[in-house]
Amino acid sequence: MTPVHGASSSSGGAEVPSLQKTVERLLEMAAGRHVTGAEVYGERSLSRRIKVYQGGVEQLTEARRTGVGLRVLSNGSMGYAYSSDTGADALEQLVDRAVAHASVTQPDEHSVLPQPQLGAVTDLVLFSENLGRVSQAQKIDMAVRCERAALDYDPRVKLVEDTIYVDEDAEVVVASTTGIRGAYRVNHSYLFLYVLAEQDGGVETGVAYDVGRDPALLDPVACGREAAERACRLLGARPCPSFKGTVVLEPFTAASVIGVLGSALTADAVQKGRSLFASQEGQAVASELLDLADDGIHPEGLASAPFDGEGVPCRRTPIISGGTLQGFLYDTYTAHRAGRASTGNGGRGSYQSAPSVRPTNMVLGGRTAPVADIIAGIERGVLVTDVVGVHSGANPVSGEFSVGISGVLIDSGRLGRPLREVTLAGDIPGMLRGVVALGDDARWVPSGSVLTPSVVIEGMSVAGS
Amino acid sequence: MNPGGLGTDLLQVALRRALLRGGDFAEIFVEDRDTLGMRLDDGRIDQVTGGRELGFGVRLCDGERTYYAHSDEVGEAALFAAADAVATAAAARPHTEVTDLGPVRSSPGLHPVQIPPETVGVERKAALLHVGNEESRALSDLVVQCTVTYGETRQRILIVNSLGEAVRDDRTRLRYVVSVVARRDGIIQTGFEALGQSAGFEIVDERAAANVARTAAQKAVTMLDAKPTPAGAMPVVLANGFGGVLFHEACGHGLEADAVSKGASIYAGKLGTKVAAPIVTAYDDGGLPNGWGSAAYDDEGVPTQRTLVIDKGRLTGYLYDRLRARHDGVRPTGNGRRQSFRHIPIPRMTTTYIAGGSSTPVEVIEATDHGFYAASLAGGQVEPASGAFVFGVAEGYLIEHGRLTTPLRGATLIGSGIDVLQRIDMIADDLDVKSGICGKDGQGVPVGSGQATLRVSEMTVGGTA
Numbered sequence: 001m002t003p004v005h006g007a008s009s010s011s012g013g014a015e016v017p018s019l020q021k022t023v024e025r026l027l028e029m030a031a032g033r034h035v036t037g038a039e040v041y042g043e044r045s046l047s048r049r050i051k052v053y054q055g056g057v058e059q060l061t062e063a064r065r066t067g068v069g070l071r072v073l074s075n076g077s078m079g080y081a082y083s084s085d086t087g088a089d090a091l092e093q094l095v096d097r098a099v100a101h102a103s104v105t106q107p108d109e110h111s112v113l114p115q116p117q118l119g120a121v122t123d124l125v126l127f128s129e130n131l132g133r134v135s136q137a138q139k140i141d142m143a144v145r146c147e148r149a150a151l152d153y154d155p156r157v158k159l160v161e162d163t164i165y166v167d168e169d170a171e172v173v174v175a176s177t178t179g180i181r182g183a184y185r186v187n188h189s190y191l192f193l194y195v196l197a198e199q200d201g202g203v204e205t206g207v208a209y210d211v212g213r214d215p216a217l218l219d220p221v222a223c224g225r226e227a228a229e230r231a232c233r234l235l236g237a238r239p240c241p242s243f244k245g246t247v248v249l250e251p252f253t254a255a256s257v258i259g260v261l262g263s264a265l266t267a268d269a270v271q272k273g274r275s276l277f278a279s280q281e282g283q284a285v286a287s288e289l290l291d292l293a294d295d296g297i298h299p300e301g302l303a304s305a306p307f308d309g310e311g312v313p314c315r316r317t318p319i320i321s322g323g324t325l326q327g328f329l330y331d332t333y334t335a336h337r338a339g340r341a342s343t344g345n346g347g348r349g350s351y352q353s354a355p356s357v358r359p360t361n362m363v364l365g366g367r368t369a370p371v372a373d374i375i376a377g378i379e380r381g382v383l384v385t386d387v388v389g390v391h392s393g394a395n396p397v398s399g400e401f402s403v404g405i406s407g408v409l410i411d412s413g414r415l416g417r418p419l420r421e422v423t424l425a426g427d428i429p430g431m432l433r434g435v436v437a438l439g440d441d442a443r444w445v446p447s448g449s450v451l452t453p454s455v456v457i458e459g460m461s462v463a464g465s
Numbered sequence: 466m467n468p469g470g471l472g473t474d475l476l477q478v479a480l481r482r483a484l485l486r487g488g489d490f491a492e493i494f495v496e497d498r499d500t501l502g503m504r505l506d507d508g509r510i511d512q513v514t515g516g517r518e519l520g521f522g523v524r525l526c527d528g529e530r531t532y533y534a535h536s537d538e539v540g541e542a543a544l545f546a547a548a549d550a551v552a553t554a555a556a557a558r559p560h561t562e563v564t565d566l567g568p569v570r571s572s573p574g575l576h577p578v579q580i581p582p583e584t585v586g587v588e589r590k591a592a593l594l595h596v597g598n599e600e601s602r603a604l605s606d607l608v609v610q611c612t613v614t615y616g617e618t619r620q621r622i623l624i625v626n627s628l629g630e631a632v633r634d635d636r637t638r639l640r641y642v643v644s645v646v647a648r649r650d651g652i653i654q655t656g657f658e659a660l661g662q663s664a665g666f667e668i669v670d671e672r673a674a675a676n677v678a679r680t681a682a683q684k685a686v687t688m689l690d691a692k693p694t695p696a697g698a699m700p701v702v703l704a705n706g707f708g709g710v711l712f713h714e715a716c717g718h719g720l721e722a723d724a725v726s727k728g729a730s731i732y733a734g735k736l737g738t739k740v741a742a743p744i745v746t747a748y749d750d751g752g753l754p755n756g757w758g759s760a761a762y763d764d765e766g767v768p769t770q771r772t773l774v775i776d777k778g779r780l781t782g783y784l785y786d787r788l789r790a791r792h793d794g795v796r797p798t799g800n801g802r803r804q805s806f807r808h809i810p811i812p813r814m815t816t817t818y819i820a821g822g823s824s825t826p827v828e829v830i831e832a833t834d835h836g837f838y839a840a841s842l843a844g845g846q847v848e849p850a851s852g853a854f855v856f857g858v859a860e861g862y863l864i865e866h867g868r869l870t871t872p873l874r875g876a877t878l879i880g881s882g883i884d885v886l887q888r889i890d891m892i893a894d895d896l897d898v899k900s901g902i903c904g905k906d907g908q909g910v911p912v913g914s915g916q917a918t919l920r921v922s923e924m925t926v927g928g929t930a
Contacts, residue, residue: 057530060554063807064536064543067518082516084537090517097515104591106509136553353515 008253013228013380019044019066022086025171026068030177031097033103037073037113039179039308043351045170048136052143052163067351072098076107081352110336113310114346120306120313121297126186128214131169139165142220146191149224149328156197156235157228163193167215172305177402180311188302189215190446191223197231204406204418205386206231210300211446230385234406237418239465246381246436247424247460248410250372253387254364254455255445261292261428262359264399265319266345267334276399276428277325286432289366292320294329294359295451296344302362309348309355309458317343320432331357353459364452371439371454381410382419382462399428406464423463434458467633468497468621469539470520473566476625479523481562482548484627487555488527490787491563492626494764495539496806498618499583513587520806522917525551526788528693535807560831564629572632573762576754577667578637582617590615591676597643600675601682608682610646615669625765632766638662638757638817638911640900641669647685651908652872656684658843658858659913661757662901674748684841684860691874694861694928697783700836701878701924702829702864706897707841709914712747713817713903714847715854715882717914720774721800721812722789729850731883732780740761741779741886744822747775749784751799751815757900758815758913765801765810772798772858774817775886786812804908811906814911822892826918829891831867834850837926838862839878852882852909852918855927877927885921 023042024162044066044138051059067084072095079102083094098178147163166342167189174182190211197204208227210218249257277285294316307313310332318326330338331346334357344387375383386406402425409416439454467473476493483491501515520537521544532554534547556763582590597613620636640661647654658681662668703711719730726733732740741747751769753759762768767785773781785793786801789812830838838861845856858876862869898915 041811057532057554059530060532060551061549061809062547064534064547066536066538069516080514082514083518083538085517090519094516101513101515103502104510104587105513183851261515332734352516352518377782457732 009119019171020173021069024092026070026091027175027177028092029256030070030072031096033072033095033099035072035074035099039113039174039176039180040311041069042349043067043170044174045168047168048139048166050139050142050143050146050165052111054256055144055147057140060076065350068094069348069351069354070094070098071113071354072102073111073113073118074099076109076111077102077105077298079103079105082352094112094396095199108331110434112332112336113178114180114312114332114342116311117313120182122297122304122306124297124304125419126184126213126304128187130214130216130311131167131187131189134215139167139215140189140210142212142215142218146193146220146224149221150195150228152195153225153228154197156199156232157195158198159196161194161196165191166188174307174309174311176311182311183309184306185241186305187213189213189218191218191220193227195227195231197228197235199235202235202237204231204234204237206234209446234385234418234420237406237420239421240409240419240462241465242461242463243380244459246378246410246456246458247462248378248381248383248439249455249457250383250385251441251452251454253384253446254388254452255339255448258362258364258450258452259448263361265328266357266359267328267330268357271334271337277328278444280325281327283325285429286320286323288323288434289438290320290323290432290435291364291366293317293318294343294345294361294362296360297300298361298363298451300444301449301451302446303360308344310342310346312342312344312346312361314344319379329357329359331355340424361449361451364450364455365442366438368438368440368442368453370442374437374439374454374456375410376413377409378413382422383410383415384424401428403427419464421464425461425463431460432459434460467623468495469521469729471495471539471544471623473569473625473631473679475541475544477563477566479544479548480625480627481706482545483523483525484561484563485552488525488532489561490523490526490627493521494524494803494806495623496904497696498805499622500618501582501616503594504616505598507610508598509681510591512596521547522553522806523547524809525555531809532773533809550551550576559628563627566625566631567629569631569633569636570621573635575752575761576636576663576759580666581619581637582639582666583619593603593641593671594668595739596671596674597641597678597892601643602647604679605647605686607649607686608645609648612644613678613825614642615677616640622764624764626766630766632762634762636663636760637665639664639666639772641674641677643681645681645685645746647682649689649691652689654685654688655859656681656686657689658684659900662757663757663759675786680892687872688860688874691872692928693874694837696926696928698923698925700833701921702833702836702838703916703919703921704840705826705893705895705903705916705918706899708839708919709818709884709916710898710901711854711856711878712819712844712916713814713851713912714845716886717749717814717817718847718849718905719852719882720784720833721814722783722785722793723812725783726789726792731850731852731893735780736782738780740773740883741777741778742889743778744892745775745778745886745889746773746820747770747818748820749774749800749814749817753898753913755815756816756898756913757911763799764803765797765799766800767801769799769815773821784812784814786810794801802910805911808908811908813905813910814897814903814912818896818898818913818915819892819917819919821894821917822919824891824893826893826895829862829893829918829920830869832891833864833920835864836864837873837876838864839876854881857880873928877930879925879927885924886920888924889919890922891920
C-alpha cells in the first residue's frame with residue numbers, strides 16, 4: 001500500500017516513536033495473549049483552525065491527536081479498547097482492557113476480522129507537500145482576504161460573522177493478525193465563511209466553502225464573494241402563497257438531502273430495520289436519470305483513503321444506477337451477517353471508536369444539462385439556496401420530511417423575487433422518483449463530503465403564506 | 466503525582482513561553498481520563514468499550530481573543546510546541562507577568578468515593594446489566610425490549626495559570642440507565658430511568674439496579690393504558706426530579722453569562738428584578754455532595770459553589786466562567802466547564818434546581834380540581850433567546866378532583882420559561898435531582914437538574930384529543 005512519510009513533521013519531538021512501530025508493538029503484545037485475533041488502528045494528526053473577525057485573528061486552535069485502538073477477538077467475542085498514551089505500561093493496560101471487554105461480550109458468529117485483500121488502489125495521491133510550505137501568517141492572511149472580499153462585494157454586506165480556515169494532516173496505520181498491513185497520510189484544507197447582509201431591516205445569510213489538499217490553490221477572494229452574493233440575492237425575501245411546482249436544489253442544499261440518504265443506505269440501518277430502502281434491492285427507487293455512488297477512492301474526496309478503518313480496500317460502490325437500487329454499504333460485520341463482501345465502509349470517527357458502517361464520499365451524477373437552460377424551462381418553481389432542519393425535519397426511517405427553505409422564485413422560466421419562511425414537504429422516495437434533470441454545476445460540499453450538481457425535482461409541495 | 470507526570474516547574478516555563486509575545490492570561494489544563502462503557506441490548510451484552518485519554522490544552526487569552534492548542538502526546542516537547550503555537554498567534558504587546566505557581570491545591574473528600582469503580586471486576590458490572598434486563602422483563606410480559614447501559618469515568622486533572630494558581634481534582638462518575646419498550650395490541654410505549662452520581666460503585670448494588678429497571682418498566686407499561694391528551698390551557702403539576710429539565714432548558718441556559726453578554730438571553734439586564742413568583746428560589750450548585758454535575762473545582766480551577774440565581778422571585782445572579790466574569794467585573798462562580806482537554810471552557814450549569822417549598826406533593830395534587838400531571842418529560846425544543854419551549858411528556862396523567870386518574874399520552878407542554886416561573890403557585894418539599902448530559906457549542910458535560918413537585922397555575926398543554 002501507500003508508503004508512509006516520516007512522522008517527524010506531525011510529532012511533538014524526536015523522542016516519539018513512529019506510529020507504525022507503536023502499532024506493530026501493540027499487535028505483537030495482543031497476539032501474545034490467548035486470543036483468536038487482534039487488530040490495531042493507529043492515528044496521528046495535526047490540525048489547525050483559524051477564525052478571523054474584522055481583519056484579525058479571533059480564535060486559533062491547534063490540535064494534535066495521537067492514539068491507538070485495539071480490537072481483540074476471543075472465543076467468538078469482540079472487545080475494544082483505546083489509549084492516547086502509547087508508553088509500554090499504557091499499552092500493556094490497553095491489551096488487558098480489550099481482553100476483559102471481550103470476556104463479558106456475548107459471542108457473535110459475525111464478529112470476525114477481515115482477511116487481507118488484493119486490489120487496493122496504490123496510486124491515490126491524498127497528500128500535498130505544499131501544506132507544510134504555507135506559513136501560519138499566510139493562512140491568517142487568506143482568511144482575512146476572504147472576509148474582506150465579502151465585505152467589499154456589496155455595501156449591504158454588514159458583517160461576516162465567521163471566517164474560518166481549517167487544515168489537517170493525518171497519518172493512519174492498520175495492522176492485524178490476519179495479515180493486514182497498511183498505512184497512509186492524508187491532508188485537506190478549507191475556507192468557510194458565514195455572511196450577514198441587511199436591507200430595510202431584513203437580514204439574510206450566505207455561506208461558501210473552498211476546499212482543497214493544497215492550501216495555495218484555495219481562492220479566498222472568490223469564496224468570500226460567493227458567500228456575499230448568496231446572502232445579497234435573498235435580501236427582501238418574504239413568503240409566497242403555497243403551490244405545487246418544480247424545485248431546483250443547488251449543490252449545497254442537495255448535499256444535505258444526500259447526507260440523510262447516506263445513513264439509510266448502510267447495511268447497519270437495513271439490518272436493524274431502520275432503512276426505508278430495506279428489501280428494495282434491484283428495484284427502481286429513483287428517476288432513471290439518477291446515479292448515486294459511494295466513492296472511497298475519488299482523488300478529490302475528503303473522505304478518500306486506500307483502505308477503511310478495518311484495513312479493507314476502499315472502492316467505488318454503485319448504490320443507485322439508472323434509478324435502480326444496486327445495493328448497500330457494508331463493513332466486515334454487516335457483510336458477514338448478510339453473506340456478502342465488505343464494501344470498504346468500515347469507518348471510524350477516531351481511534352476511540354470501533355469500526356461501524358459509514359459512507360465515504362457520496363457522488364451523485366447522471367446526464368446533465370446547463371442550469372440556465374433548466375431554469376428557462378420551468379413554469380413555476382423555486383431555486384432552493386438554503387435548507388434548515390434537515391436532520392430534525394427528515395425521518396430517515398419513513399423518509400418523510402418537512403424542512404424550511406430559502407430561495408428564489410422561478411416564474412415563466414425567469415428567476416424572480418427571493419423567498420423565505422417557506423416549507424418544503426414530501427417523502428424521500430417520491431422526491432427521488434420526481435427528479436427530472438441534473439445541472440452541469442457539480443461541486444464538492446465538504447460537510448458530509450458530497451459531490452453533487454443541482455438536482456431538479458417536479459411535483460413538490462411548497463407551503464408558504 | 467501530577468497527571469501525565471508533568472512537573473510544576475515545567476508547566477511554569479510553558480506558561481511563560483505562552484505569554485512571551487502578548488496576551489493577558491495563560492492556562493494549562495492537563496487531563497488523564499479512564500472510561501468504561503457497557504451496553505446490554507436485546508438480552509445480550511453487545512458493546513463493551515473504554516480506554517484512557519491523557520492530554521493537555523494550553524489557552525492564551527488576549528482581551529476577547531482566545532488561542533488554544535491541545536495535544537494527546539504529553540511531554541516536554543509537546544508542551545512547549547503548544548505554548549509556542551499560541552504565543553505566535555498573539556498580537557505583540559507589553560507582556561503580562563506570570564506569577565510563580567503556588568502549592569497545588571486540592572479538596573479531596575468533598576464527593577467521597579467508597580468503592581473506586583476501577584477496582585471492581587468487569588464481570589460484576591456485566592451482572593448488573595443482566596439484573597436490569599431481568600427485573601424489567603419480570604415486571605410484565607408486555608415489556609418487549611430493554612436496553613441497559615453502565616458507564617464510569619475517572620478524570621484526574623491539573624490546572625495551572627499565570628495568576629500563580631495550581632489546582633488538582635480527581636473526579637469519579639458513574640451512571641446506570643435502563644430504557645424499556647412495552648407493547649400491547651400495536652401500541653408502543655417507552656420508559657426510561659437513570660441513576661448517576663459523582664461517586665463510586667457503592668451506588669449501584671443489585672437493589673439499586675433493580676429499582677431503576679422496575680421504575681423504567683413501570684412507566685412504559687402504565688403508559689400502554691394512556692388515552693389521548695385533551696388539549697388546552699390548564700393547571701400543570703410537574704413532578705419532582707425530571708421536571709427540573711424544563712427549568713434547565715427554558716431558564717438555566719439564559720442565566721449562563723455568555724448568553725447574557727451576547728444579548729441572547731431574556732434575563733439580560735434584569736438583575737434585581739422580579740422574574741418569578743415570590744415562592745420561587747433557585748440555585749446552581751456545583752458543590753452538591755456526590756452530585757452527578759458536581760466537582761470540587763470547575764475546569765478553570767475555580768472552587769465550585771452554590772449560587773443563588775433566583776431569590777424569592779428576584780433574579781440575583783448569572784453563571785460565570787473567568788473570561789465573562791472579568792469582562793463584567795465580578796467574581797467567577799465556578800461555572801467554567803469543558804468536555805475535555807480538547808475544548809475551551811465556557812459558562813455551563815452544574816446542578817440547577819428550584820428549591821423545595823412547604824407543601825407536600827399530595828397537597829399540591831389535592832389542591833388541583835382539574836389539571837395535568839407531568840411525571841416525566843421527554844425531549845424538547847427551546848428557543849434560547851426567548852426561552853420559548855415545546856416539551857414532550859413521557860409520562861402524564863389527568864388530575865380530576867384532586868386525584869391522579871387516567872394516564873395520558875402524546876402530551877406536549879408549550880410556553881416560555883419566564884411565564885412559567887411567574888405562574889408557579891405551589892411548591893412541595895420533595896426536592897429531587899436527576900442526571901443528564903447537556904450539550905452546548907458541541908461540548909457535552911454532565912449536569913444535574915431538579916425540583917420539588919410544583920404547580921404552574923396555567924400552561925398550554927398540547928394534545929391530540
